[in-house]
Amino acid sequence: MTEQTPPEQVYLTPTPVRIWHWLNALGIVTLCVTGIQIRFPEYANIFGTYKAAIRLHDIAGITVSISFLLWIFYYLVVARNIAKVYVPTLADIKSGLFQQAFFYFFNYFLGKDNPHTATPDNKFNAIQKVTYFMTMFLLIPLVVVSGLLLMNIAPLRAWIIAIGGIKFLVDAHYLLACSFFAFLCVHVYMATLGHTPFAHFRQMWTGWEKMEHTG
Amino acid sequence: MSRTRGYLILLLSALIPVMTAAAVGAAERSTCLSCHGERKILNKGTHLYIDPAKYESTTHERIGCVACHTGVTPRHPADGVRPSRAKCEECHAAVYAEYEKSSHSAYAGCTDCHKPHAVKPLLAVSGRDINIQCAKCHDNSATVKSHAKWLPQAALHIDALPCITCHTGSKETVITLYMAKRAGDSRLGGVALAGYEDLRSFIPPGKKIGRVIDSNGDGAVSLDELKAFNTSSQFKHISLLGTMMPEVVTHSFQILANRWDCTFCHASGPNAQQTSQLAFPEQGGTYSRMIVEKGAILDILYGTPDFYMTGFTRNKTLSIIGILIVASGLMVPILHGTLRFLTRSRRKER
Numbered sequence A: 001m002t003e004q005t006p007p008e009q010v011y012l013t014p015t016p017v018r019i020w021h022w023l024n025a026l027g028i029v030t031l032c033v034t035g036i037q038i039r040f041p042e043y044a045n046i047f048g049t050y051k052a053a054i055r056l057h058d059i060a061g062i063t064v065s066i067s068f069l070l071w072i073f074y075y076l077v078v079a080r081n082i083a084k085v086y087v088p089t090l091a092d093i094k095s096g097l098f099q100q101a102f103f104y105f106f107n108y109f110l111g112k113d114n115p116h117t118a119t120p121d122n123k124f125n126a127i128q129k130v131t132y133f134m135t136m137f138l139l140i141p142l143v144v145v146s147g148l149l150l151m152n153i154a155p156l157r158a159w160i161i162a163i164g165g166i167k168f169l170v171d172a173h174y175l176l177a178c179s180f181f182a183f184l185c186v187h188v189y190m191a192t193l194g195h196t197p198f199a200h201f202r203q204m205w206t207g208w209e210k211m212e213h214t215g
Numbered sequence B: 001m002s003r004t005r006g007y008l009i010l011l012l013s014a015l016i017p018v019m020t021a022a023a024v025g026a027a028e029r030s031t032c033l034s035c036h037g038e039r040k041i042l043n044k045g046t047h048l049y050i051d052p053a054k055y056e057s058t059t060h061e062r063i064g065c066v067a068c069h070t071g072v073t074p075r076h077p078a079d080g081v082r083p084s085r086a087k088c089e090e091c092h093a094a095v096y097a098e099y100e101k102s103s104h105s106a107y108a109g110c111t112d113c114h115k116p117h118a119v120k121p122l123l124a125v126s127g128r129d130i131n132i133q134c135a136k137c138h139d140n141s142a143t144v145k146s147h148a149k150w151l152p153q154a155a156l157h158i159d160a161l162p163c164i165t166c167h168t169g170s171k172e173t174v175i176t177l178y179m180a181k182r183a184g185d186s187r188l189g190g191v192a193l194a195g196y197e198d199l200r201s202f203i204p205p206g207k208k209i210g211r212v213i214d215s216n217g218d219g220a221v222s223l224d225e226l227k228a229f230n231t232s233s234q235f236k237h238i239s240l241l242g243t244m245m246p247e248v249v250t251h252s253f254q255i256l257a258n259r260w261d262c263t264f265c266h267a268s269g270p271n272a273q274q275t276s277q278l279a280f281p282e283q284g285g286t287y288s289r290m291i292v293e294k295g296a297i298l299d300i301l302y303g304t305p306d307f308y309m310t311g312f313t314r315n316k317t318l319s320i321i322g323i324l325i326v327a328s329g330l331m332v333p334i335l336h337g338t339l340r341f342l343t344r345s346r347r348k349e350r
Helices: A015-039 A050-079 A082-086 A090-110 A126-151 A153-162 A166-190 A199-206 B002-036 B039-044 B052-056 B093-101 B127-135 B140-148 B154-160 B196-202 B223-231 B316-342 B344-349
Strands: A009-011 A208-210 B173-182 B191-193 B238-246 B276-281 B287-292
Touching: A015 A050, A015 A166, A015 A199, A050 A082, A050 A126, A082 A126, A090 A126, A090 B316, A090 B344, A126 A153, A126 A166, A153 A166, A153 B154, A153 B191, A166 B316, A199 A208, B127 B140, B127 B173, B140 B154, B154 B238, B173 B196, B173 B287, B191 B238, B196 B276, B223 B238, B316 B344
Parallel strands: B173 B276
Antiparallel strands: A009 A208, B173 B191, B173 B238, B276 B287
């Protein structure tokens, strides 16, 4: 298989991760859009009825929760490289973040090369690592747990009161969701910064990434 | 002057029969309860026992026993004559007529829900008290199951709302907050409505139960008082649960068309819904109401931390903060994309 592949391409994203990614993407976009109608029903009526928005939000939430568990299972049990791929190193924090930010916000406009080259074991640059680490290990678990509590208020009311009340829970869920929405905007845009605007999208669909020339 | 005197005479002549009836009522009531208020009468028939504590809080107590049981003779019960019973419609004609037209009337009479010797006004009962009455015929799990066919979070709705919030002719609703306590010692052991005895220790002797929250005693609950209550370690076992009650009572048991639309409740819509009241448990199981400062239920954290209705009690400031977070995310592609567009020729050269 590798022999038939052009040498300038590298297999970066295995099939289970790609399935998870697109399932997650669909679920999160659905959650964001239905969430707008749920919080602002008098301004947004996207799905006809409020009930439809709630039901779709619940289904998407469960889908994202299950896909998150599958993602953890894959990286912990099958790939066993979750720390290598997602946990930022000290070098990432000390210099990698600055280098990468300098590239995105300065050198990129000068047409200079990306300081990071993606490999299967080092897929993400420092900014990506920190962002994805925060997203996958903090943002998603908090959104999922708060969402599951909100789906089961009647049986879990005492738990909800114990953690600060339903209003705190709802507000936290809302602000986390807004953060997620903001992340999504940046994430989709950054994905267009490959050697062509659709190169990273293609990679996430096929798994293969054309190597960028680092100069 | 003569006209004023005339009004006074008219007023007195109107009050005399009422005062006389009340005085006579009180006298014969104590006579009746001397037997019917004693538990030993249960041996002759459970229907003969009148719980004095419950009876005392009813409106019927004010008019007295013989107002309804007119056939009681001075020789009762030795005369062996069973006293007559007034029919509800003799006094409550309008309510009766309305109820007769409802589908409910074929299955239950007035006394199936309202015990004449224990009946309380709507404002003196909690939403849960009302639902206990409904559950006598409408099994709770079956009700949840039937509502779940169309209603999201059916169990939560049935648990949090009195049935009459939707099954009513009342066009408007009002938010009512009830005091709840931990059902057990555990923090996670569930909650139940707090009674008078649960709160009595928090108020000085002789003060009204409302002083638990209404610290300045002005008869209204302000946001500051709610904050003080919700942040005080003294009340860590007590919380406020909210529900929606109909603004007026009807016996039509209809379902207004707008109740099928979730946004009737779950939207920052009718102004009436911005009004809320706090129900304090009184002795004898009744409730007294106190108006809550307008907008207090919309406060982010301290107003009513355990009451939230999706899409309705959202906080405006928090909504704006959320929108700003999203906007900051959108600014990255907008600003970076603009610079990217402007520098496209330089990058092509490279």
